[in-house]
Amino acid sequence: MLDVSSLTLCGRLAILAGAVCGAAGGAHATIIAESTFDSSLDGWTSNTPAQVSFSASGGNPGGYARFVDATADTTDIFAPPEFLGNYAALGVQSISYDFQIFAETNIIPDATTGFGVNPYALGISGPGGSAYWEGPFPPGGANPSLPYPYPTGWISVNAPIAASMPPGWTLQSGSWSALLDDVTTMGILIELVTNQDPATDTDIEGVDNVVLSAAVPEPSTIVLLGAGLIGLGWLRCRNLAHRRFSPTLPRMHA
Numbered sequence: 388m389l390d391v392s393s394l395t396l397c398g399r400l401a402i403l404a405g406a407v408c409g410a411a412g413g414a415h416a417t418i419i420a421e422s423t424f425d426s427s428l429d430g431w432t433s434n435t436p437a438q439v440s441f442s443a444s445g446g447n448p449g450g451y452a453r454f455v456d457a458t459a460d461t462t463d464i465f466a467p468p469e470f471l472g473n474y475a476a477l478g479v480q481s482i483s484y485d486f487q488i489f490a491e492t493n494i495i496p497d498a499t500t501g502f503g504v505n506p507y508a509l510g511i512s513g514p515g516g517s518a519y520w521e522g523p524f525p526p527g528g529a530n531p532s533l534p535y536p537y538p539t540g541w542i543s544v545n546a547p548i549a550a551s552m553p554p555g556w557t558l559q560s561g562s563w564s565a566l567l568d569d570v571t572t573m574g575i576l577i578e579l580v581t582n583q584d585p586a587t588d589t590d591i592e593g594v595d596n597v598v599l600s601a602a603v604p605e606p607s608t609i610v611l612l613g614a615g616l617i618g619l620g621w622l623r624c625r626n627l628a629h630r631r632f633s634p635t636l637p638r639m640h641a
Contacts, residue, residue, distance in 0.1 A: 420469040420599040425449040430467030446595040447485045447541040454577045456590035462578040470599050474567040478601040483545040489538045489591040493583040502529040507544045508576040513569040516561020520546040
C-alpha cells in the first residue's frame, strides 16, 4: 500500500486528481427501450401479421415473437414507438436481439441471393434516409447441408450504431447522419430461411429480447473537478518549483 503521508503536496494532488478522473473517464450502457415478449408482442407489428404470433414459452426465457411461414412473402417485424426517435440525440450505440431457427425442411437457394439462409439483418428508415444492417449467418451458413443444424438455440445478435456508419451497414438513401436524426421505422428480418414450398414445408423462427441501448458518459461535473484538481496541483507545484529553483533576484533600490 502506498504511504500517502510520505508524499509531497504535489504528489497528493496528482493522485487525487487521477483517481477522480479515472472514476469519471468511462461510460456505461443504458437501455432506452426493451421488448422481452413475456406477455405479448409488446406492440411489434409485421407485414405478414397472420404468420407472426406471441408464444408464451420457449423464449430466452419466457415468451417470444414466433414466426411460422405459410406464404412466399418475406417477413419483417416492426418496432413500437419507444424504439424510434432521434438516435443521435439519444446516443444510441446498438440494437441487439436474440434469434433462433427452430425447425426447417426443404431449404432451397433464393433465386436472387443464392442463399437458402440469409444473414441476421435489420433496417432503419426515416425522412433523412434508410439503411440496413447484415450480420453473420446462422449456424450452418447460407446453404446448410442435411441434416440441418436446427434448432440453433438462442443466439445473441448485435448491430452497432455510431455517428459514423459502422461496418455491416449499407446506406440505401439519404445520409447516415440525417437518418439518425429521425428514425421513424425499425424492422428486424424474422424470416431468414427460404423453403421450396412455404405452404407445406416447415419454417419456424423467433425473436426475443430486443434492446435499444445508448452509451451514457459519467457526470461531467466529476470530470471538471478532476481537471480543476490537476490545474490546482500544477499551479501549486509550479509556484513551489519557482520558490525552490529560481535564482535569487537582485533587490531593486528606490
